[in-house]
Amino acid sequence: MTEGILLDVHAHLIPVVEDRLAAIEGVSWDGEAMIIDGHKVGMKPIFKPEAFAKWMDDNRVEHAFISAPPPLYRQHLRGAEARAWADYVNEGLLEIAERYPGKMSVLIHLPTEAPDVAAAIARDCTSEGHTLFAMPAGTGDERTLGMAEFEPLWAALDAAGAFVFFHPGECGDGRLKSFYLTNLLGNPYESAVALGHLIFAGVLERHPNIVPCFAHGGGLLPMVAGRFERGFDTARPGVDVSRAAPSKVIPGIYVDCICHSEAAAIHAEATFGGGHVVFGSDWPFPMGLVEPHTQLADYAPERRQNYFQTNPAALKARLNSKE
Numbered sequence: 001m002t003e004g005i006l007l008d009v010h011a012h013l014i015p016v017v018e019d020r021l022a023a024i025e026g027v028s029w030d031g032e033a034m035i036i037d038g039h040k041v042g043m044k045p046i047f048k049p050e051a052f053a054k055w056m057d058d059n060r061v062e063h064a065f066i067s068a069p070p071p072l073y074r075q076h077l078r079g080a081e082a083r084a085w086a087d088y089v090n091e092g093l094l095e096i097a098e099r100y101p102g103k104m105s106v107l108i109h110l111p112t113e114a115p116d117v118a119a120a121i122a123r124d125c126t127s128e129g130h131t132l133f134a135m136p137a138g139t140g141d142e143r144t145l146g147m148a149e150f151e152p153l154w155a156a157l158d159a160a161g162a163f164v165f166f167h168p169g170e171c172g173d174g175r176l177k178s179f180y181l182t183n184l185l186g187n188p189y190e191s192a193v194a195l196g197h198l199i200f201a202g203v204l205e206r207h208p209n210i211v212p213c214f215a216h217g218g219g220l221l222p223m224v225a226g227r228f229e230r231g232f233d234t235a236r237p238g239v240d241v242s243r244a245a246p247s248k249v250i251p252g253i254y255v256d257c258i259c260h261s262e263a264a265a266i267h268a269e270a271t272f273g274g275g276h277v278v279f280g281s282d283w284p285f286p287m288g289l290v291e292p293h294t295q296l297a298d299y300a301p302e303r304r305q306n307y308f309q310t311n312p313a314a315l316k317a318r319l320n321s322k323e
Contacts, residue, residue, distance in 0.1 A: 003304055004060040005292065007312035009165060010215055010256045010280030012069035014046050015092020024088060026074075041071045045284040049096045052283060053103065059292055061281075066093055067107040067134035069285075070169050075113040075140025082114035086121055107134035107165050110153065112145065119152040126160035131319065133157065134165040137194035137214070145194055146201025158207035163319055166194055167215045183287060191219025195253070199228065204252060205244040211319065213254035215280065217264060222271040225250055254315065256280025257307045258289055262299050278315055279307045
């Protein structure tokens with residue numbers, strides 16, 4: 001019998017609430033697609049929670065964390081505009097989850113482009129009992145997640161023992177415009193950059209109650225974790241060796257299993273720990289595991305068991321213990 005999947009930590013939906021969209025500048029709905037700041041998001045299933053629910057049933061996925069996809073990040077927004085857009089996204093996702101009680105939970109979107117707004121959302125939501133969040137791995141500009149302006153956000157999330165899912169946004173390297181490299185290479189690169197700042201700036205060391213989880217197997221970090229450690233050991237310029245070494249911090253990080261080869265997945269396990277790789281689908285995007293039982297069929301049975309059942313069960317138990 002095909003193995004059931006206890007938890008999908010990485011799935012995307014876009015809420016469509018037409019009357020509310022009419023009041024938001026830069027976003028519109030044409031009946032089939034959403035136009036966001038001039039870009040058409042035409043992937044029809046992402047607007048259909050019922051399609052996702054059916055996919056879950058067809059693939060024996062018991063529970064899913066749903067989050068905003070990168071087209072919704074809108075990282076040029078600030079202040080009241082950033083808050084209004086995040087509220088639209090979060091309230092819309094919460095309404096979807098309410099239609100599927102026990103089946104879907106929302107990762108509250110935190111707009112990293114406006115860290116003051118993100119901190120306010122985190123405080124408001126944790127005060128109401130929400131402990132599941134998602135955020136872009138970058139800011140949309142040259143600011144980093146290790147900067148002091150993010151400390152109120154990390155403090156709020158740490159106080160709640162929050163689960164935080166980090167997903168890469170747009171990579172600004174113009175050299176990647178060919179061959180879909182903005183995604184193929186840019187996405188894992190963006191995750192590794194975020195991890196570098198969270199590790200070397202001491203964010204994850206100072207806030208050990210945050211449960212971080214990174215998309216796509218942690219991006220490029222498995223390939224550079226040893227290089228990070230060597231940089232720490234040899235006190236490279238700018239590396240504060242009074243902080244915890246990367247090797248002390250990295251085992252506290254979770255990643256999803258979207259690695260696209262068993263060899264890469266094994267490397268992720270060796271980097272983050274065999275118990276810290278959990279299932280993610282990236283539904284409905286084709287670069288994800290939208291056919292998990294087929295795409296992972298050649299993986300070792302015990303590896304599939306870990307991703308589908310053992311590791312997510314332990315993660316859920318950890319998160320439930322914080323409630």
